[in-house]
Amino acid sequence: MGVNSDAAAVYGHKLSTVVPGSVSGETVVHELADMDLVMKLHYVRTVYYFQQSETVDGLTIVDLKKPMFRWLTSYYPVTGRIRRTEAGRPLVKCNDCGVRIVEANCCRTLEEWLQVPHSARWRPLVPDKVLGPDLRFSPMVYVQFTKFQCGGMAIGYSWSHVLGDPVAGTNCINLWGQLLAGNPPPKSLLPHSARTPTARPARQPPVSATPLSVKQVEPAGDLWLIADACKMATDSITITESRLKHLQSEKLNSVPAFEMISALFWHCLASVRRGGREPRVVTICRHKPRAKKCAELSNEQMISTVSTSHASPADLDLAELALLVSKQKVDETTLVEESIDGDGGKPDFVVYGANLTFVDMEGVDLSGLDIKGEKPVQVDSVIDGVGDEGAVLVFPQGADAGGGSKGPAAVLILPEDQILKLREVLKREFDMA
Structure with missing residues (x-):
């Protein structure tokens, strides 16, 4: 089964729009912070897979849409559209234009679909739309409901990263699931408060060095999409708890799982890219360690770099790389934010x-979305708009939300020709399939 045949298996697409249940007001805007604008060319795509059940069978599209009116009343900025100030800086006008809903069918069973390799199966089940070229009319959030032949269902969720990081995005869709079940949101979760424009002081050019963690690209204009020099593909690798402990060994048992897994893939991809293309500098993105309230929309990543200049990462001991990632990160978050122009973005x-x-x-929280008590048996979550150097998303309990017993999972977003080579290195050097 190839990518084209997978796409052809999903058919009968119907489009509609859902708006908030109450009017937010034409004068309300959601101001985009500097870090929001830094992330504007990226998109989070997530697909939740639900087995056939009496509950899933009984849901109509009306049932699925009904709680959305209340959901979007809390999250009304996600139903807005991008506008620009006179100086050219983007913002979200909260004009209640809505989120786009897609209904589709699949001629295969869910079991058959999940046998498709990760690299191919998620794309037909979640809209791959980007913002633009007509920003005034581009929805920022899409939800696709796909019914399988067996009665199972996939929920594809497309989230524009400019609205907030993956934590904010999952909090958003998880609230819809709570409302679908007839549950009120927890009292501790606050309703959204839109950020309104504030006077911006004149910003002096930063005196510090250009951040290593980001790459400047040609201005995107009104089409928020990057042009990849090579074809990107995705894959998913589960790392068992026993394998992780073996990698950590006695002298590395204090190194957290994320740092250990990052070092592993840094080493292996350096082996794949030998010949002057080894990644000597890598970027680390982490969410700030505080609970994000329900409807808070923000990009709160901490962005840092780790570098090795004296040797190729492929030639370094895995322990040395792991300690570098764990203890030698250079925080560039503020520097990245300062790179955005104070007016035009x-x-x-x-x-x-x-x-x-x-x-x-x-x-x-990929496991936080349930359908009236039904949990997804699998979740595919990736980021679109990744540059040519690639990205590795590390999920601490695995990207399958069905139990989390499999251990951590790494979702790879890499140039297509490097996926198989990476797996060969993992097998040869670390006996990992």
Whole structure:
């Protein structure tokens, strides 16, 4: 089964739009912070897979849409559209234009679909739309409901990263699931408060060095999409708890799982890219360690770099690389934010894939979406708009939300010709399939 045949198996697409249940007001805007604008060329695509059950069978599209009116009343900025100030800086006008809903069918069973390799199966089940070229009319969030032949269902969720990081995105869709079940949101979760424009002081050019963690690209204009020099593909590798402990060994048992897994893939990809293309500098993206309230929309990543100049990462001991990632990170978060112009939001940047990028997905609650008590048996979650150096998303309990017993999972977003070579290195050097 190839990519084209997988896409052809999903048919009968119907489009509609859902708006908030109450009017937010034409004068309300959601101001985009500097870090939001840094992330504007990236998109989070997630697909939740649900087995056939009496509950899933009984849901109609009306049932699925009904709680969305209340959901979007809390999250009304996601139903807005991008506008620009007179100076050219983007913002979200909260005009209640809505999120786009897609209904589709699949001629295969869910069991058959999950046998398709990760690299191919998720794309037909989640809209791959980007913002633009007509920003005034481009939805920022899409939800696709796909019914399988067996009665199972996939929920594809496309989230524009400019709205917030993956934690904010999953909090958003998880609230819809709570409302679908008839549950009120927890009292501790606050309703969204839109950020309104504030007077911006004149910003002096930063005196510090250009950040290594991002790559400046040609201004995207009104089409928020990066042009990859090579074809990117995705894959998923599960790392068992026993294998992780073996990698950590006695002298590395204090190194956390994320740092250990990052070092592993840094070493292996350096082996794949020998000949002057080894990644000597890598970017680390982590979410700030605080609970994000329900409807808070923000990009709160900490962006840092780790580098090795004296030798290729392929020639370094895995323990040395792991300690570098754990203890030698250089925080560039403030420097990255300062790179955004105070008015127009230019220049434009790529974060994921500017260097080989490792993203800690701890706190991204993929198992938090349930359908009236039904949990997804599998979740595929990737980031679109990744630059040519690639990215590795590290999920601490695995990207399968069905139990989490498999151990951590790494979702690879890499140039297509490197996936198989990487697996060969993992097998040869670490006996990992």
